[in-house]
Amino acid sequence: MSQIYDRVALIGLGLIASSMAHAIRRGGLAGEIVGTARSAETRDIARELGFCDRVVDSAAEAVKGADLVVLAVPVGAMSAVAAEIAPHLAKGATVTDVGSVKQAVIDAVGPHLSEDLHFIPGHPLAGTEHSGPRSGFAELFDNRWCILVPNGADKDATIRLRKLWEGLGSNVEEMDPEHHDLVLAVTSHTPHLIAYTMVGVADDLRRVTDSEVIKYSAAGFRDFTRIAASDPTMWRDVFLTNKDATLEILGRFTEELFALQRAIRTGDGDALHDYFTHTRAIRRSIIEAGQDTDAPDFGRVGQHEVKKS
Amino acid sequence: MSQIYDRVALIGLGLIASSMAHAIRRGGLAGEIVGTARSAETRDIARELGFCDRVVDSAAEAVKGADLVVLAVPVGAMSAVAAEIAPHLAKGATVTDVGSVKQAVIDAVGPHLSEDLHFIPGHPLAGTEHSGPRSGFAELFDNRWCILVPNGADKDATIRLRKLWEGLGSNVEEMDPEHHDLVLAVTSHTPHLIAYTMVGVADDLRRVTDSEVIKYSAAGFRDFTRIAASDPTMWRDVFLTNKDATLEILGRFTEELFALQRAIRTGDGDALHDYFTHTRAIRRSIIEAGQDTDAPDFGRVGQHEVKKS
Incomplete structure (x- = not known):
């Protein structure tokens, strides 16, 4: 598997994001993984476990220079996170999320993002009853579905994100948000x-x-x-x-x-x-x-x- | 494990009864296992698989000389089966069942049984989504609960039935039917x-x-x-x-x-x-x-x- 993104920023370091980090490493899918979480305790655990190359203290810092930004926070927190990162996003970057609902994420995140970004919401249908940075593992997405909701996004950017999810082990489908x-x-x-x-x-x-x-x-x-x-x-x-x-x-x-x-x-x-x-x-x-x-x-x-x- | 009953009669040969037969064999818990089922097809499958020592064509025939009779038919069929076997039961035999409800079984079966029998309803909390004689296996009851509802039955007969279920791998509890x-x-x-x-x-x-x-x-x-x-x-x-x-x-x-x-x-x-x-x-x-x-x-x-x- 070859590298698909130069730098992936994971915002939120729970079950899904930590599993993505493990699986990105497994597949060699990114040059660098930068992670952050709101809680200092979560960041400390992530540093201890070492599944990110760098753990930084704010979302604004995490997204700098990233060509893929993954919003892996509860849906209710998406809008605030999008507002925080928007001024710091690299031109042409892809922004995606892993939330369980899609129209609400589009409504919350979309208005904050400028036209030169690719916003492609996503939803990996994978999970366990465990949560937090210690619960992640590389195999979580293997043979699971991941639904992408491009909603009119750029085709090449969508294909690239699809390749990432395939590299994480998933089968990918596209769907309308509703x-x-x-x-x-x-x-x-x-x-x-x-x-x-x-x-x-x-x-x-x-x-x-x-x-x-x-x-x-x-x-x-x-x-x-x-x-x-x-x-x-x-x-x-x-x-x-x-x-x-x-x-x-x-x-x-x-x-x-x-x-x-x-x-x-x-x-x-x-x-x-x-x-x-x-x-x-x-x-x-x-x-x-x-x-x-x-x-x-x-x-x-x-x-x-x-x-x- | 030593023999607990001389002859066990299994009425109905679905998942539970066929698993009991396999587990009785595994533990050497009975001298002989006699089985029967209403459908000729089920009886033929049981003969083919050989988990009973004998498969006979009627419940009346199956219970002859048995010191344990297990009613393993749907709860709705219990009353008719009890009426059929009652005249043929050996004196002093224990009659039990494996139904998922207990008061209804007591109401359906109890009136048919004479005073010289021990009627001790039971319910193994074990099952799978599969059914029929081919779905049985010896390990079904291992470390599962089996609830006995002695409802005033003879203590020695209850202890004996408890030993059978323990031999089948279960943990046994007693409870009131309600x-x-x-x-x-x-x-x-x-x-x-x-x-x-x-x-x-x-x-x-x-x-x-x-x-x-x-x-x-x-x-x-x-x-x-x-x-x-x-x-x-x-x-x-x-x-x-x-x-x-x-x-x-x-x-x-x-x-x-x-x-x-x-x-x-x-x-x-x-x-x-x-x-x-x-x-x-x-x-x-x-x-x-x-x-x-x-x-x-x-x-x-x-x-x-x-x-x-």
Whole structure:
């Protein structure tokens, strides 16, 4: 793999950015990796771990001379970061992000960037329930999708960013921001909200003790807790900034849930059986499409973590 | 491990019963394993795979001379099976089951059994999204919980059945039927219903194609499809027979979901952040309690399947 950018600036050094740094090193994709984070503690950890060539104290300093700038902060912080870095960006640089929603990022970041820059939002569909600079690892993006939202950006700059993500191990797709936000509301945002809710309910129930919930979690509940362990700040911002699509899918969800609830209440076994047979077929399609095996690979990261400890 | 029963009769030869047969063999826990299933096809597969010493054509025949009878059929079929086998049960035999609800099984089976039998309902908290006689394997119950509901049954008979489950690899707990049904409604039944619903919603949405749902399923949705792939007949019966507890937990779930939905709609980021921080702590408790590692072991079975293929 050959070098794609001379200098990559990573703004924010959490799970995604630290994994990008590890994977950029692995592939030799950049001449230099410069990183920064708002918290001094995070910067110190990054210096200790050494996954950046340089860790600097401000975003303004980090972006100087970088031909790729990656905004890897919570969506709610994007606007302030864009305002801070805008006067310091190198002419012709590409600015991208890794946020879970795209229209809100375009609205927050776009107005700060001048015409001589290439703003190409991105979203790697990869993550674990862990967060912070210690949680990163080079394999995070391998065989995962990364969605780019060029939204009219320069073609050559887009091809270059695509090559970076391919070098990081990802399969790359392009999408409109609105469609991205709807697809993610279905496949990620609403499932996360539901998992959070179910875990909250279980903890709330006085007649079933917490220790029982934990003890018998393998019966199905445990998979919800895994989803519900993700970074609270990131997810707060996702729901606040992808409000419309999430509320739409939630509306459909409660509608269907009420229909199943009614089937339970009225003892309509045929309706339940038909529904469950249908959803089982969807699971088969996912396995046949090669998006999962019988062995769940949500655990891939976990296995990595276990190896380390 | 030494022999605990002379002859074990397995009624129904799906995932649980076939796994029991494999694990009984592994531990040398029974002198003879006799199996039967309603469908001729299932019986033929069981004969081909050879995990029973004998496969017979009727439940009445299977239970003759057995000192342990395991009802491993869907909860909705328990009453008819109990009526069929009752006249043929050996005096002093223990009758147990592996159903996911317990009060409904007691109501369905209890009235058919005479006083000289030991009826000790059970529920191994183990399973995969696969079903049928080919899906069984000896390790299914290793380090899983098995809940026994003696409900006043003979102590020695209960100890003996407990020893069998320990020999199958399980940790055994005893519980009242009502409490069992509530705990499972929280940790298993409601999470399954929710997963089924979310998968149904995703499939229903016209503006997001099925192929997109499948392609980007790794973003969170995939864990729901895994849960929602379980046996439709079993789950229909679970919801019909654990109606009250499931509806109670569903009521709490929708209440909390509406509160979060309102927080999204009104942009109450603090409420969302607090909620997500709290659920994250629950996930940590599960890992600390040793009920999960960073690597999900819901995949244990999947790994087994992969090895086979």
